[in-house]
Amino acid sequence: xxxxxxxxxxxxxxxxxxxxxxxxxxxxxxxxxxxxxxxxxxxxxxxxxxxxxxxxxxxxxxxxxxxxxxxxxxxxxxxxxxxxxxxxxxxxxxxxxxxxxxxxxxxxxxxxxxxxxxxxxxxxxxxxxxxxxxxxxxxxxxxxxxxxxxxxxxxxxxxxxxxxxxxxxxxxxxxxxxxxxxxxxxxxxxxxxxxxxxxxxxxxxxxxxxxxxxxxxxxxxxxxxxxxxxxxxxxxxxxxxxxxxxxxxxxxxxxxxxxxxxxxxxxxxxxxxxxxxxxxxxxxxxxxxxxxxxxxxxxxxxxxxxxxxxxxxxxxxxxxxxxxxxxxxxxxxxxxxxxxxxxxxxxxxxxxxxxxxxxxxxxxxxxxxxxxxxxxx
Numbered sequence: 285x286x287x288x289x290x291x292x293x294x295x296x297x298x299x300x301x302x303x304x305x306x307x308x309x310x311x312x313x314x315x316x317x318x319x320x321x322x323x324x325x326x327x328x329x330x331x332x333x334x335x336x337x338x339x340x341x342x343x344x345x346x347x348x349x350x351x352x353x354x355x356x357x358x359x360x361x362x363x364x365x366x367x368x369x370x371x372x373x374x375x376x377x378x379x380x381x382x383x384x385x386x387x388x389x390x391x392x393x394x395x396x397x398x399x400x401x402x403x404x405x406x407x408x409x410x411x412x413x414x415x416x417x418x419x420x421x422x423x424x425x426x427x428x429x430x431x432x433x434x435x436x437x438x439x440x441x442x443x444x445x446x447x448x449x450x451x452x453x454x455x456x457x458x459x460x461x462x463x464x465x466x467x468x469x470x471x472x473x474x475x476x477x478x479x480x481x482x483x484x485x486x487x488x489x490x491x492x493x494x495x496x497x498x499x500x501x502x503x504x505x506x507x508x509x510x511x512x513x514x515x516x517x518x519x520x521x522x523x524x525x526x527x528x529x530x531x532x533x534x535x536x537x538x539x540x541x542x543x544x545x546x547x548x549x550x551x552x553x554x555x556x557x558x559x560x561x562x563x564x565x566x567x568x569x570x571x572x573x574x575x576x577x578x579x580x581x582x583x584x585x586x587x588x589x590x591x592x593x594x595x596x597x598x599x600x601x602x603x604x605x606x607x608x609x610x611x612x613x614x615x616x617x618x619x620x621x622x623x624x625x626x627x628x629x630x631x632x633x634x635x636x637x638x639x640x641x642x643x644x645x646x647x648x649x650x651x652x653x654x655x656x657x658x659x660x661x
Contacts, residue, residue, distance in 0.1 A: 289425075289468040289495050291527045295637040299519065299546035302636040305496075305527055307425050308466040309365070309543075310372045312340040314436050314527060315543045315632050316654045317625045318375060318551040323348045324358075327556045328614040329622065331370045337591070337619070338626030339372040341426075343551045347382035350408070351401050355421035363423030375426035375551075377531070378415045378472075381433045392432070394449070402546055412456035420460040424467070427456035428498065436505045443476040449638060450474045450500075451488040458492045468495035470529060476501055477510050486521035497522040498529040499547070503538070512541055521547035538567060539650065540645050543632050555625050559618030562606045566624065569652040573617065578603040581659040591623035592616075599659075604631075 291314075293303040305312040310484040322345045326334050334654045341629040344364055349355060364374055365524035383390055383397045390399035396411030412430040414419055419427040433448035434443050454471050459471045471489035475481030489497060499518050502511045504568050511533075519528050529549035530542050539550050558565065562574040571578075573585075583593035585602070593602075603611040606633065628648075 288465060289526065291496070292525075295639075295640050297641040298544065299638045300543050300632075300636050300641050301546065301548060302633045303548065305373075307373045307468070308384055309374075309425055311316075311341065312373060312549075313629075314548040314550050315539075315629055315636075317341060317539070317629050318343045318549065318554065318567075319549055319622055319625075320345075320375075320553045321368065321370070322553070323352070324364060326618075326622075328559060328611075328618040329556070331368065332615040333619060334370075334622060335372065337622040338630060339622065340613060341375060342370055342377045344368075344374055344422065344424070345382065345416060346376050346379035346422070346428075347410075349376075349422060350379065350410075350418050351403055354416040359421040359423070363421075365423060373425040374420045374423075376424040376428065378419070378428040378430040379410055380415070380431045381532070382408055384433050384435070394452075395563065396430075396453075410442075412453045416460040417456055420464070425463060426468045426496070428471060429454045429461075429469060429471050429494070431474060431500060433504065434474055434476050434501045436476060438476050440478055443474075444481055447474040447476075447481050447485050449484060454489060455492060458494070470494055470496040470498050470527075472498040472500040472531070473518060473522065474501045477506055477514055479514070482514065482518050483521055486518070490523060494526070494531060496527040496549075496655055498531050500531050502530065503532045503534050508541070511538070512545070512641065515542055515547065523539060523572040534616045537649070538627070539628065540632070540648055542644060543636075544641065555621035558620045559616075559621050560614045562613070563600075564617055564624075565621050566656070567648075567651045568654065571656055573599065573602045573606050575603075577659065585620055586624075588628075589620065589623065591620050593623075594621040 287308040290306040293301045297303045303314045319339050319342050321342045322507045327498045383399050390397050398409050413428040430453045432446050434446040451641050471494035475485045527548045530547045534552045564585045578599040581599040635641040
């Protein structure tokens with residue numbers, strides 16, 4: 285018997301929820317952070333090492349995979365899970381965000397978007413129906429409906445036009461997705477920073493009865509204060525019995541603030557991108573390993589961290605291999621960052637379960653405000 289997609293909440297603390305998403309490929313503990321495997325790989329990491337950090341689910345990118353190696357090729361080779369050697373759940377975005385970012389390389393109509401590939405200039409047409417087909421070929425466990433990510437800033441009128449187009453595309457996505465036991469389709473709320481538009485969008489999505497709901501169009505330049513003002517209301521507009529996913533977020537303090545406001549799922553390229561550019565996320569905030577003050581520092585990045593990087597390598601070594609442009613630098617810093625993010629999520633889940641989330645959030649903020657301790661001289 286096929287295990288159906290499901291979501292259950294085990295504990296709450298204020299608006300925050302700790303729960304479990306059930307899929308045929310395994311359970312996802314929430315609040316959850318999804319490492320981003322844009323082109324079927326989390327950069328600088330082996331899949332088994334990503335899993336070892338505590339990740340229950342990865343994110344893949346429809347736009348990039350449809351262009352190279354193509355969804356049809358991946359399907360012929362057994363699907364995305366087999367292709368990238370990841371047996372647990374995979375969520376794929378719809379490709380809408382990347383296509384909308386192409387600006388002069390794309391043309392949008394009611395039907396969909398025609399765009400030129402950033403790789404070779406070839407012309408492609410992406411519609412809600414084609415996005416659903418690509419994600420079916422990939423074998424995604426969680427599929428995202430096709431939408432337009434409204435740019436910021438946008439006028440109220442432009443935002444409304446964009447949101448209503450996304451809601452029409454959401455309905456077409458729902459029809460095209462059909463009935464796929466064990467797989468889920470998430471709708472995406474839009475409306476920029478306008479709460480009345482967010483409510484209209486949520487109502488349209490609720491009527492379509494998605495398996496889960498995403499909050500889109502944030503973390504696109506509006507700033508944390510504006511994002512939190514939206515999140516003070518947006519999650520509560522969505523069904524209590526379905527997971528809520530804040531797309532493209534993010535920074536550790538953004539995640540903590542969003543969990544406090546009722547969000548269950550997150551994704552961001554930050555842990556791996558920061559790892560490749562010499563930045564490590566720690567309990568004391570971000571550490572720039574490029575700085576000369578680390579050259580003679582024998583300490584780990586974070587003395588309280590049990591990741592392989594912190595257990596086995598000094599800041600001095602990490603500084604050296606980054607400066608020397610050695611591949612191991614990206615590997616070790618990314619591994620640490622992904623471990624940190626998963627440890628943060630575990631801490632949030634535990635705090636919600638014990639009713640101590642406010643204290644956890646305050647301790648988190650206090651540590652990061654205190655900052656990194658300089659080395660002894």
